[in-house]
Amino acid sequence: MKMLITGGAGFIGSHLAEFYCDKKYEIFILDDLSTGHRSNVEFIDDKHFIKSCITNKSLVEDLIKKEQFDIVIHLAAVVSVVESINNPIRSQKINIDGTLNLLETNRRHNENLKRFIFASSAAVYGNTKSLPKKTDSFIDPESPYAIEKYTGEQYTKIYNNLYKLPTTSLRFFNVYGPRQDPNSPYSGVLSIMKSKFANNETFTFYGDGKQTRDFVYVKDLVQAVSVVINNEESSGEIFNLGTGKQISLINMFEKFEILYKRTIDKKFTTVRSGDIKESYAQIEALKNLGYSPKYSIEEGLEEYINYVGS
Ligand SMILES: NC(=O)c1ccc[n+]([C@@H]2O[C@H](COP(=O)([O-])OP(=O)(O)OC[C@H]3O[C@@H](n4cnc5c(N)ncnc54)[C@H](O)[C@@H]3O)[C@@H](O)[C@H]2O)c1
Numbered sequence: 006m007k008m009l010i011t012g013g014a015g016f017i018g019s020h021l022a023e024f025y026c027d028k029k030y031e032i033f034i035l036d037d038l039s040t041g042h043r044s045n046v047e048f049i050d051d052k053h054f055i056k057s058c059i060t061n062k063s064l065v066e067d068l069i070k071k072e073q074f075d076i077v078i079h080l081a082a083v084v085s086v087v088e089s090i091n092n093p094i095r096s097q098k099i100n101i102d103g104t105l106n107l108l109e110t111n112r113r114h115n116e117n118l119k120r121f122i123f124a125s126s127a128a129v130y131g132n133t134k135s136l137p138k139k140t141d142s143f144i145d146p147e148s149p150y151a152i153e154k155y156t157g158e159q160y161t162k163i164y165n166n167l168y169k170l171p172t173t174s175l176r177f178f179n180v181y182g183p184r185q186d187p188n189s190p191y192s193g194v195l196s197i198m199k200s201k202f203a204n205n206e207t208f209t210f211y212g213d214g215k216q217t218r219d220f221v222y223v224k225d226l227v228q229a230v231s232v233v234i235n236n237e238e239s240s241g242e243i244f245n246l247g248t249g250k251q252i253s254l255i256n257m258f259e260k261f262e263i264l265y266k267r268t269i270d271k272k273f274t275t276v277r278s279g280d281i282k283e284s285y286a287q288i289e290a291l292k293n294l295g296y297s298p299k300y301s302i303e304e305g306l307e308e309y310i311n312y313v314g315s
Contacts, residue, residue, distance in 0.1 A: 006030045009074045011059050011107065012081030013049070014041030016185040016193075017124070017177075020223045021078055021230060022046050033072060035059060040084060045184055059103035062110075069110045073117040076234060079107055080124045082153075089150035100153035101160075108164045108172070120234050121172040123161040125243070126154045127219070127284060129176060136251075137287040140176065140243050158243055165241035173239040175229065178247030178286050181305065182223030183312040194254060195220060199310065202265050212276035214255035219247035219285035222305030225298040232296045239294060247286030248298045260302060264310050 008025055012018045013034030018041065022032050026048055034049055037058045046054070057064050059081045082100050083089055089096035104123065111118050130138045131145035146152045158174035165172045179193065187196035201208040229246050233239040262268045288296070300308070 006075045007033070007072055008076040008078065009033045009035060009068070009072070010078045010080065011035045012041065012079075012124075014038055014043060014045050014054075015080060015084075016041075016045075016182070017180060017223060017226060018078070018080045019045035019184055020182065020227050021080075022049060024227045024231070030076075033068070033074070035065070035068065036081060040186065058099070060098060060106060062106055065106055066110050066114060070114045073115055074111075075117060075119045077107065077111060077118065077121045078124075078230065079104060079122065082124065083150065086128065086148045086150045089148055089153065093149035096149050097153055100150070101156050104157040105160055108160060108170065112164065112168050112170055119171055120239075121161065121164075121170055122230060122233060123157055123172065123174040125158040125174045125176045126151065127176050127178045127245070127247070127286065129155045129158075130281075130284070132281050136283055137249065137285050138176075138245060139287045140245055140290070162241060162243060171237070171240045173233050173241075174243040175233065175246045176243065176286070177226065178219040178221055178245065178284070180221055180223055180226055182309050185223075194218075195257065195306075195309075198257065198261055202261050202269055205269055207270040207272055208258065210254060210271060210273045211280055213273060214258065214271075215253050216280065217251035217253045217283045217285065219249070219251055220257070220302060220305070221247050221298065222300035222308070224308075225300050225305075228299065229291055229296045232291065232294050236294045242290070244291045245286035245288050246291065247288055249286055249288040250302075251283060251285035252302060257302070257306075260306055261310075264303075264306055 008030045014036040033053045035055045083096040128151040129144045131147040133145045161172040161174045164170040181195040185196040187200035
């Protein structure tokens with residue numbers, strides 16, 4: 006089986022690449038290394054690693070025409086909400102035009118396609134109050150990033166309705182695990198918390214720390230993607246991908262204290278605008294396909310903290 010992973014040198018993509026390499030899939034990665042790292046996927050040789058932007062039409066067309074991928078997992082994106090607020094024209098070009106380019110090129114040139122998976126985000130729900138978040142709930146995108154993810158998933162869906170492309174979107178909640186980059190203040194909060202504990206530095210809570218999130222360990226995400234790949238009924242659908250449980254940031258901090266057997270300083274500052282108070286996913290639809298999150302918060306954090314590698 007041939008698989009294309011766009012954004013495969015990033016945090017999530019590198020785990021999917023590792024999993025499917027072990028399964029002896031032939032993996033190609035298309036990544037411009039804007040936030041990813043070549044070192045995340047050293048097991049992919051240079052022949053299978055294409056350093057380019059997903060908006061490069063001729064390159065994407067040549068690649069898809071030639072390789073006739075069975076599966077495309079589309080993760081490449083401007084991932085920073087703040088960057089999308091600062092430069093919405095650039096982020097829409099990559100997050101919308103880039104996605105459309107991949108869909109259209111597959112429609113025109115890849116009759117072999119069996120599954121196209123689009124990485125959407127819980128950000129599409131914005132600050133809507135209802136809990137848990139359901140895929141048929143009211144949505145309220147609050148950033149260009151969220152609008153672009155919503156547009157991407159709607160295009161993905163319409164390509165199934167109109168052209169019968171076997172597409173599925175997954176709204177990722179808060180994914181955490183090894184290789185998540187802690188170096189931006191807008192990175193996944195657990196990667197920052199981990200880095201502060203490891204370096205004995207002060208952790209800053211925005212607000213009172215009681216805001217909740219649905220933290221899903223990256224290996225459970227990989228399991229969910231494989232469930233989608235193996236189920237034809239996933240075509241044309243949009244699923245939440247989380248654990249179905251919420252936990253507050255203060256509680257997460259206490260879990261880190263237990264695992265590190267020590268504490269670090271913490272401070273509290275004003276809530277960031279647009280920061281949502283509570284969030285967790287309703288995951289029944291994905292469970293009905295066979296997804297069953299295996300990692301409790303404790304197990305996920307322990308594996309993450311003990312991970313040795315780049
Ligand atoms: N990590 C999370 O909690 C989370 C939550 C919701 C959605 N997502 C989505 O999941 C996907 C993967 O996120 P991640 O956390 O692994 O982030 P990441 O930054 O580690 O990975 C993104 C990858 O895409 C590449 N990329 C960016 N723009 C590109 C372009 N124009 N052309 C080619 N490659 C490009 C980057 O170099 C990087 O390797 C993204 O689409 C993101 O929006 C992630």
